[in-house]
Amino acid sequence: MKFIHTADLHLDREFEGLVQEVTIQPYEILEKIxxxxxSKQVELVIFAGDNxxxxxxxxxxxxYFIDQLARLLPYEIQVVVTFGNHDYYRKSIYWVDFPENVTVFTSETVxxxxxxxxxxxxxxxxGFSYEQPHITEDKVSDYPARNFACDYHIGVFHGEMSxxxxxxxxxxDxxxxxxxxxALGHIHLASQLSERVIYPGTPQGRTKKEITNFVVLGTLTKTTFETDFHDLADVHFETLMLDLSDCQNLSQALRFIRENLDATQQIFYSLIFENYDKIATALTEVVANDELIEELRQDHVIVKIKLARLNTDTDLPRLVVPDFQAPAVDFTAIFEMLPRQEVLQEILEDPDFHSDVLAQVALFESEQFVFDNSNDSKEEGNSDEN
Structure with a gap:
């Protein structure tokens, strides 16, 4: 048996963080799948939630989703569909019927x-599908042991390991x-937890964090098992760190930047410049007023440009703060002050949101200040700079 496993298509989600208009539509990844x-003449395609x-x-x-699944019908390719926490299933909202080659799981009951x-x-x-945004109980315990009356047994699961x-x-378990x-779904980065337990990641990234864009092509026989990860994405996000230490002037810097941007592939770049001491004043100005990013956007998709902190003793104020540690962010307290909206609750309960906020706080701290704890940290054997 040959099969394709994909998950987390998020068909109606746009690319995030873009200012430029782009011609590629992220939902078109489904057509490529x-x-x-x-082309691979598979017997089965699995969609493991968050379609x-x-x-x-x-x-x-x-x-659009139904029409694409129906394209597999003339080839006698079976399809399995489950729904995840984003597209949790409610029959009342669906205007379409699934083709006869599609097996749909619509209940939270395994x-x-x-x-x-x-x-x-x-x-x-x-498998099972979500009927609400969250499921707090363990579902794997409800999965039966392998059915040896069938040639193969596959489990479809949308959820997390912790x-x-x-x-x-x-x-x-x-x-x-x-x-x-x-066949796992929910985690947007590819992860092979064991030989036969796999998160493929989202097949088309929408943000700079979604950098592994795969579908799994698997082959099962009675005695063997093989998998290959295939990247079908039209677009890839890339964070590029460029060292400008050899650039003596602005023209050299612009030429160097352009030489490092690939025009032959569709890449959405986030650029970080470091060691730009020789052109710091002018570069800071054109980054701050968006002049540089608008110039680069003539030929490339640039999500944003950032300047790494220069390693000098004079470019930033030094504050002597013994044992400094950024205060914890109380997301629960923040939520209490906001309107009671479900979407806000989902955002604030999302671990990715928490990590993003804390990362941005740490970045602001590192860009704006240098905290020198040398008096205390030397005694403890720690690094001078926190």
Whole structure:
């Protein structure tokens, strides 16, 4: 049996952080996945949740999703669909019917479905879908042991290996089921937890953090198992650190920057400049007033430009603050002061949001100040600068 495993398409989610207009539509990754499935002559395609970014996708996007799945029908390719925490399932919002080659899981109750593949082999698929934004209980414990009456048994799971909000699970518990494969979703970066337990990541990144854009092509026989990760994305985000220490003037800097930007691929760049001492005053000005970024955007997609802090003793004020540590951010207290809106609650409960805020605070601290704890830290054997 040959199959494709993908997850976290988030079809109705736009590229984030862009100011420029781009012609590529991120949802078009689905067409490439369908084309890939047909070209590889697979028997099965698995969509492991968060097919849509919204809990109420538009009729247009629903129709697009169904139309693409229907393209697999003439090739007798079976499809398995589950819904995740973003596109949690409610029958009342769907205007479309799924094609007959699609097996859809619509309940939070773990279910098993038998599928007969075009090569005559039998497959048992076990999974569930979200019916609400969060699931706090362990779902893997409800998965039955492998069904040996079928040629293969695959588990589809949208959730996390830790935490408390998204069906927290244990890898040990998954492996104990003795399934031929676990098709995971929810984590946007590719991760192979074991040989047969895989997060493929989102197939088309929407932000600079989503840098692994894969689908899994797997081949199962009674005695062997093989997987390959395939990058089908049209666009890739890249954070590029450029050392400008050899640039004596602005013309050299501009030429050097352009030489390091690839015009042959569709890349959305975030640029960080370091060691720009020789042109610091002028460079700081054109970065601050967006003159440089607008120039580079003539030929490239530039998400943003940042200046790394210069390693000098005079460019920043030095504050002697013994044992300085940034204060904790109380997200619960912040939420109490905001309107009671579900979307705000989801944002504030998102661990990625927490880490982003703390990272930005740390970045601001490092860019604006140098905290010198040398008096105390030398005694403790720690680094001078925190």
């Amino acid at each position: 369908i084309d890939f499935a047909i 849509f970014h919204q809990s109420k996708p538009s009729i247009k996007m629903q129709t 279910e098993s479905r038998k599928i007969t593949l075009k090569n005559g082999e039998s497959l048992m698929v076990t 935490g408390s909000q998204y069906a927290p699970a244990s890898l040990t 998954m492996l104990s089921k003795d399934y031929d494969y676990w």
